[in-house]
Amino acid sequence: MTLAWIALLPFLGALAPALTIRLGRNACALATGLVTATALVLLLSLAPQVMAGEVVTTRIAWFPTLGLNLNFFLDALGLMFAGMILGIGLLVIIYARFYLNKTDPMGRFFAFLLLFQGAMVGIVLSDNILLLLIFWELTSLSSFLLIGYWRHLPEGRQGARMALTITGMGGLSLIGGLLILGQIAGSYDLSVILQSGEAIQASPLYLPALLLILGGCFTKSAQFPFHFWLPHAMAAPTPVSAYLHSATMVKAGVFLLARLWPALSGTEAWFYLVGGVGLFTMVFAAVVALFKDDLKGLLAYSTISHLGMLTFLFGLGTPAAAVAGVFHIINHATFKAALFMNAGIVDHEAGTRDLRKLGGLYTLMPIAATLAVLAGAAMAGIPPLNGFISKEMMLEEAVQASAFGLPWLIPVMVMVGILFSAAYAFRYVVGVYFGPKRESYPSKPHDAPFGMWAPSALLVILAVAIGLAPALVAGPLVNAVAAAVTGGAAGEKHLALWHGFNLPLAMSLGAVIGGAILLSLHRPAARIWTALGLPDAKTLFDRTVAAGAGAARKTTELVHNGSLQRYLAMILGAAILAAAGGFLSAPHVEGLRPTLAAPGAAIVAWLLLMGGTAAVVLGHRQRYLALIFISVIGLVVSLGFVYLSAPDLALTQISVEVVTILLLLLALNLMPKTSPVESSRARRTRDGVLASLGGLGMAGATWALLRRDGPPSISEFHWANSYSGGGGTNVVNVILVDFRGFDTFGEIIVLGIAALTIFALLETADRGASGQRLANWMPDQRRSPERHPMMLVVATRLLLPLASVVGLYIFLRGHNEPGGGFIAGLVVSIALLMQYMASGYAWSNRRLPTDHHALIGFGVTVAALTGVVAMMLGAPFLKSAYEYVSIPLIGDVGLSSALAFDIGVAFTVVGAVMLALHHLSGVAGRAEKLPPSDLPMDVDPSRAPAVGPTPPAGGAGA
Amino acid sequence: MNPWLVAPILIPALLAPLMLLFLRHRLVISRTLSVGACLAMLAVGCGLMAQAASGQIDVYAMGDWMAPFGIVLVLDRLSALMLVTTAVLALPVMAYAIASGLDRKGWHFHPLFQFQLLGLNGAFLTGDLFNLFVFFEVLLIASYGLMLHGGGAARLKAGVQYVVVNLVGSTLFLVAVGLLYGATGTLNMAHMGERVAQAPAGDHALILAGGLLMVAVFGLKAALVPLHFWLPRTYASTSAPTAALFAIMTKVGAYCILRFTTTVFGEGAGELAWAPGPWLLPAALATLLLGFIGVLGARRLRKMAAYAVVGSMGTLLCALAMFTPESTAAALYYLPHSTLSAAALFLLADMIAARRGDYGDTLAPSPPFAQAGVLSGLFFLTAIAVVGLPPLSGFPGKLLILDAVRGTTGGWWVWGFILGTTVISLLAFARAGSAIFWKSVVTEGEVKASAPVAPQASAAIVAALLAALAALTIAGGPVTGYLNATAAQIYDVQAYPDAVLDESRAAR
Amino acid sequence: MIKKLLPHPALTVTLILVWMLLANRLTVGGLVLGVVIGVVVPILTSPFWPDRPKVRFGPATWGYLGLVLWDIVTASFQIAMIVLFKKSEDLRSAWLVVPLDLRSPEAITMLAGTISMTPGTVSCDVSSCGRALLVHALDTPDPGAEVARIKRRYEARLKRIFA
Amino acid sequence: MMDVGPFEILISALLVIGGVFALVGSWGLARMPSLMTRLHGPTKVTTLGVGSLLVASMIFFPAIQGTYSAHELLITLFLFLTAPISANMIAKAHLHRQGRHIDPNPMDDIAEGLPDTGLGTGWATFQGLDTDQLNIPR
Amino acid sequence: MSIEFLVASAVGVLSAAGIYLVLRARTFPVVLGLAFMSYAINVFLFSSGRLVVNEPPIYGQDVAAYSDPLPQALVLTAIVIAFGMTALVVVLALRTFLEAGTDQVDGLGETPAELETLAETSASEAQVRSDVEARP
Amino acid sequence: MIGIAVLFAISCVGLAMTMNLWRLARGPTTADRILALDTLTINAIALIVLMQIQQGSAVYFEAALLLAMVGFVGTVAYCKFLLRGDIVE
Numbered sequence A: 001m002t003l004a005w006i007a008l009l010p011f012l013g014a015l016a017p018a019l020t021i022r023l024g025r026n027a028c029a030l031a032t033g034l035v036t037a038t039a040l041v042l043l044l045s046l047a048p049q050v051m052a053g054e055v056v057t058t059r060i061a062w063f064p065t066l067g068l069n070l071n072f073f074l075d076a077l078g079l080m081f082a083g084m085i086l087g088i089g090l091l092v093i094i095y096a097r098f099y100l101n102k103t104d105p106m107g108r109f110f111a112f113l114l115l116f117q118g119a120m121v122g123i124v125l126s127d128n129i130l131l132l133l134i135f136w137e138l139t140s141l142s143s144f145l146l147i148g149y150w151r152h153l154p155e156g157r158q159g160a161r162m163a164l165t166i167t168g169m170g171g172l173s174l175i176g177g178l179l180i181l182g183q184i185a186g187s188y189d190l191s192v193i194l195q196s197g198e199a200i201q202a203s204p205l206y207l208p209a210l211l212l213i214l215g216g217c218f219t220k221s222a223q224f225p226f227h228f229w230l231p232h233a234m235a236a237p238t239p240v241s242a243y244l245h246s247a248t249m250v251k252a253g254v255f256l257l258a259r260l261w262p263a264l265s266g267t268e269a270w271f272y273l274v275g276g277v278g279l280f281t282m283v284f285a286a287v288v289a290l291f292k293d294d295l296k297g298l299l300a301y302s303t304i305s306h307l308g309m310l311t312f313l314f315g316l317g318t319p320a321a322a323v324a325g326v327f328h329i330i331n332h333a334t335f336k337a338a339l340f341m342n343a344g345i346v347d348h349e350a351g352t353r354d355l356r357k358l359g360g361l362y363t364l365m366p367i368a369a370t371l372a373v374l375a376g377a378a379m380a381g382i383p384p385l386n387g388f389i390s391k392e393m394m395l396e397e398a399v400q401a402s403a404f405g406l407p408w409l410i411p412v413m414v415m416v417g418i419l420f421s422a423a424y425a426f427r428y429v430v431g432v433y434f435g436p437k438r439e440s441y442p443s444k445p446h447d448a449p450f451g452m453w454a455p456s457a458l459l460v461i462l463a464v465a466i467g468l469a470p471a472l473v474a475g476p477l478v479n480a481v482a483a484a485v486t487g488g489a490a491g492e493k494h495l496a497l498w499h500g501f502n503l504p505l506a507m508s509l510g511a512v513i514g515g516a517i518l519l520s521l522h523r524p525a526a527r528i529w530t531a532l533g534l535p536d537a538k539t540l541f542d543r544t545v546a547a548g549a550g551a552a553r554k555t556t557e558l559v560h561n562g563s564l565q566r567y568l569a570m571i572l573g574a575a576i577l578a579a580a581g582g583f584l585s586a587p588h589v590e591g592l593r594p595t596l597a598a599p600g601a602a603i604v605a606w607l608l609l610m611g612g613t614a615a616v617v618l619g620h621r622q623r624y625l626a627l628i629f630i631s632v633i634g635l636v637v638s639l640g641f642v643y644l645s646a647p648d649l650a651l652t653q654i655s656v657e658v659v660t661i662l663l664l665l666l667a668l669n670l671m672p673k674t675s676p677v678e679s680s681r682a683r684r685t686r687d688g689v690l691a692s693l694g695g696l697g698m699a700g701a702t703w704a705l706l707r708r709d710g711p712p713s714i715s716e717f718h719w720a721n722s723y724s725g726g727g728g729t730n731v732v733n734v735i736l737v738d739f740r741g742f743d744t745f746g747e748i749i750v751l752g753i754a755a756l757t758i759f760a761l762l763e764t765a766d767r768g769a770s771g772q773r774l775a776n777w778m779p780d781q782r783r784s785p786e787r788h789p790m791m792l793v794v795a796t797r798l799l800l801p802l803a804s805v806v807g808l809y810i811f812l813r814g815h816n817e818p819g820g821g822f823i824a825g826l827v828v829s830i831a832l833l834m835q836y837m838a839s840g841y842a843w844s845n846r847r848l849p850t851d852h853h854a855l856i857g858f859g860v861t862v863a864a865l866t867g868v869v870a871m872m873l874g875a876p877f878l879k880s881a882y883e884y885v886s887i888p889l890i891g892d893v894g895l896s897s898a899l900a901f902d903i904g905v906a907f908t909v910v911g912a913v914m915l916a917l918h919h920l921s922g923v924a925g926r927a928e929k930l931p932p933s934d935l936p937m938d939v940d941p942s943r944a945p946a947v948g949p950t951p952p953a954g955g956a957g958a
Numbered sequence B: 001m002n003p004w005l006v007a008p009i010l011i012p013a014l015l016a017p018l019m020l021l022f023l024r025h026r027l028v029i030s031r032t033l034s035v036g037a038c039l040a041m042l043a044v045g046c047g048l049m050a051q052a053a054s055g056q057i058d059v060y061a062m063g064d065w066m067a068p069f070g071i072v073l074v075l076d077r078l079s080a081l082m083l084v085t086t087a088v089l090a091l092p093v094m095a096y097a098i099a100s101g102l103d104r105k106g107w108h109f110h111p112l113f114q115f116q117l118l119g120l121n122g123a124f125l126t127g128d129l130f131n132l133f134v135f136f137e138v139l140l141i142a143s144y145g146l147m148l149h150g151g152g153a154a155r156l157k158a159g160v161q162y163v164v165v166n167l168v169g170s171t172l173f174l175v176a177v178g179l180l181y182g183a184t185g186t187l188n189m190a191h192m193g194e195r196v197a198q199a200p201a202g203d204h205a206l207i208l209a210g211g212l213l214m215v216a217v218f219g220l221k222a223a224l225v226p227l228h229f230w231l232p233r234t235y236a237s238t239s240a241p242t243a244a245l246f247a248i249m250t251k252v253g254a255y256c257i258l259r260f261t262t263t264v265f266g267e268g269a270g271e272l273a274w275a276p277g278p279w280l281l282p283a284a285l286a287t288l289l290l291g292f293i294g295v296l297g298a299r300r301l302r303k304m305a306a307y308a309v310v311g312s313m314g315t316l317l318c319a320l321a322m323f324t325p326e327s328t329a330a331a332l333y334y335l336p337h338s339t340l341s342a343a344a345l346f347l348l349a350d351m352i353a354a355r356r357g358d359y360g361d362t363l364a365p366s367p368p369f370a371q372a373g374v375l376s377g378l379f380f381l382t383a384i385a386v387v388g389l390p391p392l393s394g395f396p397g398k399l400l401i402l403d404a405v406r407g408t409t410g411g412w413w414v415w416g417f418i419l420g421t422t423v424i425s426l427l428a429f430a431r432a433g434s435a436i437f438w439k440s441v442v443t444e445g446e447v448k449a450s451a452p453v454a455p456q457a458s459a460a461i462v463a464a465l466l467a468a469l470a471a472l473t474i475a476g477g478p479v480t481g482y483l484n485a486t487a488a489q490i491y492d493v494q495a496y497p498d499a500v501l502d503e504s505r506a507a508r
Numbered sequence C: 001m002i003k004k005l006l007p008h009p010a011l012t013v014t015l016i017l018v019w020m021l022l023a024n025r026l027t028v029g030g031l032v033l034g035v036v037i038g039v040v041v042p043i044l045t046s047p048f049w050p051d052r053p054k055v056r057f058g059p060a061t062w063g064y065l066g067l068v069l070w071d072i073v074t075a076s077f078q079i080a081m082i083v084l085f086k087k088s089e090d091l092r093s094a095w096l097v098v099p100l101d102l103r104s105p106e107a108i109t110m111l112a113g114t115i116s117m118t119p120g121t122v123s124c125d126v127s128s129c130g131r132a133l134l135v136h137a138l139d140t141p142d143p144g145a146e147v148a149r150i151k152r153r154y155e156a157r158l159k160r161i162f163a
Numbered sequence D: 001m002m003d004v005g006p007f008e009i010l011i012s013a014l015l016v017i018g019g020v021f022a023l024v025g026s027w028g029l030a031r032m033p034s035l036m037t038r039l040h041g042p043t044k045v046t047t048l049g050v051g052s053l054l055v056a057s058m059i060f061f062p063a064i065q066g067t068y069s070a071h072e073l074l075i076t077l078f079l080f081l082t083a084p085i086s087a088n089m090i091a092k093a094h095l096h097r098q099g100r101h102i103d104p105n106p107m108d109d110i111a112e113g114l115p116d117t118g119l120g121t122g123w124a125t126f127q128g129l130d131t132d133q134l135n136i137p138r
Numbered sequence E: 001m002s003i004e005f006l007v008a009s010a011v012g013v014l015s016a017a018g019i020y021l022v023l024r025a026r027t028f029p030v031v032l033g034l035a036f037m038s039y040a041i042n043v044f045l046f047s048s049g050r051l052v053v054n055e056p057p058i059y060g061q062d063v064a065a066y067s068d069p070l071p072q073a074l075v076l077t078a079i080v081i082a083f084g085m086t087a088l089v090v091v092l093a094l095r096t097f098l099e100a101g102t103d104q105v106d107g108l109g110e111t112p113a114e115l116e117t118l119a120e121t122s123a124s125e126a127q128v129r130s131d132v133e134a135r136p
Numbered sequence F: 001m002i003g004i005a006v007l008f009a010i011s012c013v014g015l016a017m018t019m020n021l022w023r024l025a026r027g028p029t030t031a032d033r034i035l036a037l038d039t040l041t042i043n044a045i046a047l048i049v050l051m052q053i054q055q056g057s058a059v060y061f062e063a064a065l066l067l068a069m070v071g072f073v074g075t076v077a078y079c080k081f082l083l084r085g086d087i088v089e
């Protein structure tokens, strides 16, 4: 459990600075420090066990089926890293307390820092590689926040984004690699994976896994060619650079190499990939570092170079090299963090980090200078400092290594690397502190406050101590870690400052001397370097990203060009493809169902249909004419339903048809009456082809269905139970209101919502652009002055009651004969519509002031309540009941609960239709400049002659 | 029969007309009722889930007509999951709509919202293919209303496209139903599965044509490329709460693909078993890619969110297309995650737009604006969720999918696409966030925006959604446990048909 | 009171009849329902028919109906002959203006309808004062006589019915 | 052809007449030279043809099928009620579109426009009421 | 010539017309196209119950043959739904035309940036809001 | 005998309908087309009636009845559109 707490403590603790910042900066820093210290103490409490060779584990199930669990383990490697993270973290917190300005939001800084710390600790303590992945990505995210901490700096933003992108990308690569690794090993637990080295290396998936994992490691550890984000990340506040970009985060990649060393190393691929990239990075970055004028830039490339060296060491694949690597991790952390803090002090005091503006600070900042000399010497690998020892160990391994059959290749490259390392280390120390004093520094430098230099001093002391007594100070730890990394293969290694005169010593000596010479030649060398004009990786990256985003935008906008027609063509095409693909990929046998001979009238109807369709398609630009033609199709379809034994369908089709036409006419009134020719011949051809394919498909499907009998339908049950169970003989209606009443329930809801939406759409039509357009609307056709023709009005007065009776009749008989609530509702609606058409909206509506909303609401509620009542009686929703009731004089009447349901349907229909009509004519009325007519008919000879205007509100009452 | 099965449908079905009848002008009461209904649905959903967790499949026969002759509602673990996801989404979205005053910006917001939930719940519960069509229509037409709510030329233009595309989709749905009914003589999905299994080989072409067309129709709802075209503009043009609610609409498509394929073209279907899978995968991959390319290419945050929905559907469908219990369980974990995270992003985009005045949600720097600190934090977390980074549920979601598709045909493609698109989206969100929040620190001037409505409440709602994602992550064990059981239940050839058809079998 | 209950008695009768026709069965129950409908529906729809044209139901009415029916049949034969055998160029079509003595819209409509259904004429329009009908005659040698025939044969009878 | 009763003959005759009338009405529609002349065929002849068929049906069901159906009467009622109104509306629409110069028969070489009402007012299709008359309550 | 052939070819032609029309660039023909699709699908769905003549699904003890009532019920539901949808889309087309001044739906004349413009929305929203507030 | 008469009548009505179609397509005025459609509807009623006699079933009468009603409404609406643009005002 302790391990989980160590990992989680910084996360939970991230709240502490956020909460304590109100109490002041000291309190905030103290709280943060306490969190880290507590974690460190917890960690150290486990150290004895670990140093004794024990592996401490904590296992908490999280996603057990995935194999992602909160499994932590602590071995020496973890202990070393965790100690480093927490220890240096503590120092960085102290340092940051003094480094941060008063205006910098400290609470946020420390909160982010703790998040990062937690993520790092999590990485090194994870026993589960998926868990490790989580922490891995969290380091990317938290470092993003830290790098971008100073939001006003564009470099900070860009640096943060670049770091996130590159390391994030690496993280995703790592996900792939680790998942494969887990697959090969059969577990995501490191403890298992580390035991499965042989199986892993024998697997055909080894190479892809390795490549993907290295993608993660190399990006995180800034290996070439992914190194370029690191220098730009240095825009972050110095404590961040010191912590993330030298001591901890960038080492995560190296850590993982070390962690997975037993499982992955030892193969040729590993050697060339890891060793090669590491070595190249080491040399390349060292060269670049020498020519950086910015202190942090120099240190950044130096860090890259050292990370390259570490990678190279683990890449060599020998236990001894691994030991050297482990040892150098510690060493590098000490001197590099110290140097970063030092650079921060210089920046803080002198106001610049530019080497060209610095120099001669030795007298002004003696403490800083001393620390810099020592740390710089350690970096240059000068005895008796720790950097020297690990470098010697590295050289020892390097001279034995051979690549591509060339035994000199590696040593020579290494030699170049350490030579440049020495040179830039010298340049840092000499360039800042020695040489001539400048006339004016941007600000007046003097030694920093204690709190600011003390942390680096502590690190330098450590560097010296390790250098002087490596076996004592670092020996047990290094050996333990090496054992953990190599799985015991490294054996006990005695760390010593002095190894006697040997080739590595000579190389070291040569490098130091050569470095000094190189520094003296810096000016001409820098000129050559500038002249080389190596491409700037950041520019390349920015361009790539911008080009990517641009291409993405272009692609997106090219594909989604706003054309409904393209969208529909794609959708229809896809549907045709799916159906045709399905049809063609399975066997089909033509059915044997006999066909019905078509009588002449059927052929005539078919001709009508074809003619009507052709007329609409060819003449669709004349919108009004198209509406006339489309009626023909509705008529033929209705006739077809009549002929093919579907009376209910015919009735419904007939009545729906006309209401639809009326709505279309109402809308068309305010819309353009013609459609211009807009699509090219090619487009029309495309559409024609698509239409033909779709038509053929539909015809084929229909034909195929009609020619086979198919399995018995469930409707046999409906037929058999319609009367006995549903109380009706019109099986279609019984299905609608009983067997599948739930469908009908949904259907009327659809109708109701449609009306509501129509209402919502039209209610606002008189406002904004639409209102403007309505106000300026001019009829595009000549109009007859007569609004309400007399004969029509008279006829509809007679037709309304007649049609109402018909509607009632159709409603009542629906359960047993063709008819039902929907048709009845439509018939009544049509009768009313006729009235409105003849006598005008204003006049008619005053005579039928219904609340259409209420009609719809009532309809749906009645239908729902029919079902609920059944539930209250203990039966399922919509369970029907019917009873033949004897009413005096009238006789036996079949009363069915489904009738109540049908009433709901009818009301909803009438409400919906009338609501739509009401608002459509409202909109048209707004376009009209005429006052609404209060007269039911324009011409009425029986009317008294005009006696002068009266207000319209005075209205004609009945 | 458990009467509670109808509750998720009945609650909105009774409430919405009630609001229509009596409460059209009573905003406060409507709001109270609406929130109450959402809470009730959440409670009922949880109750049903608890019940379904036992593994029992509950069947409710509408009108007491047993399947396959009548329409049945079926509650299994999967439908319970969908109900709860819907309810969890609906509550904060409704709260946000109220907090931002959206429900005052037009008519009938609350009834439409309730009808929308009715349609969703119905679609998740029904066991009948045609009834599914009806509920599709209910949820679609309610969505039209919600989508257009508030009006404006841009919204209306987008609305025309949305409506027309879906009308075409409904037509295709009926074609598929017609083919399947004609070839199998039934509408109940479980029964259809049995009929498909028994169908003579000569009928297979028709059945498969119908089946694939059906899947294409569901794919249209699920924004499967190239059927996705309706989505970006619709989601980007409508009001934020509507877009947030719509996050579940695409999941209806995914749910239906899963339900339909497993019941009708499941293991028992012999030669036709899992036939839609191979068609689905390439489309899902294209969806994934095109979606996240859109995320990177967007000019506005809402467009970005809309494309993120497409992309996340690609992710989800990649997993679904494999049709293995593992991949399905993974997809089902990713489903609520992507729903809630997309909702959070839409709401957040709205908050940002509201505070930036004329700058709106464009991905360009503006002068500093109100609540930038809080919003940037929320944005960071939301982006993490949408991209699929730890610590939120997107990460385990993607891990689950990657883990599950390993070894299947096309698994490597899925890996490559998911990992690659994650990079793209990471880049996109980093750019977007930096443009909106970081660059605004240095941009001169000030934004002209009216004071945000209920700023704390809105932020709290987004935070609540993120908290739900956190909960999904923390409770990963129990959740995946439930989902594994869900997948097992779905892939159990007998469980679903037995539960649905037992009564009629006994009668026969 | 009666007026409120039976706004259009003729309509009530018609509706009862219509209901019986629809119901297709002569039962007491059906009749009762028919009466209920015949009473209720006119009341419900009466707002849309505010005027109460006075119609005398008597032999004149039935005679008129019979006459019209006869004329329709003969008219149809006449038109059929014209359609089948007369050349278009030989058609002596004309516009007729029928000055009206009738004043009630119902009566004028009735007349116009009659004109349209009977030989060779279709009513096309009324004057905006409502006192003249515009009629198209398909083939008439003497338009004036045709107008006189209309007024004599139909309008005069209608004047008696719509008193 | 055995057992041909009077009903059969009557029904058959009505059917034949109805069919012929329907055909002739439509033939008139097809062949007449202008809308005004075409209007006569469908309005009268077709309507009567359908009426004849309806009568045939009205006799057929009780006489031959033994079932009783009176819906035909209702349909006839509807048709006779609506046919003149339809014709009137179509004519009005046509007048409106063609204007006052519309000729009763464009084929007969006699140019003839619309006559005046003879009452000082125009035809309703062309001349409306004064606008201030519109709001007069009755 | 069989009825089946006539029906199948009719379904095909109606579908083709529907597809062609919905691919036109203006809302009105698109609506017509939807209507055609609706006709086609109604007939198709109806056909899934096979075709019979003079056997309406009216139950009677002595009725042996009947047309399949289930597809008829389905088509009825489909017709009603399509009716509601058509009404909505018609009104929507009108409303959009009034608001935008065009019934173009082919994305012509709309730049990608315009496609994303929402400025109009906020103005109109504000108006609606004040109006709703004005109501009790 | 009735059978033959019905067949004859059906043929007549069918022929009539093709003529209506011709007029519908031909025009030339819009009013012609409306008239043709109106006639087509009436002929459709005739067809339904004949179909019933042929099949000896009276189930479809409501269809004819409705067609009569609806055909009228349609015609009026089309005409009103030509006359006024707004069919309900």
Ligand code: NA
Pocket (backbone or CB within 6 Å): C114, C115, C116, C117, C118, C119, C120, C121, C122, C123
């Ligand atoms: Na006449």
Ligand code: NA
Pocket (backbone or CB within 6 Å): D103, D104, D105, D106, D107, D108, D109, D110, D111, D112
């Ligand atoms: Na002439």
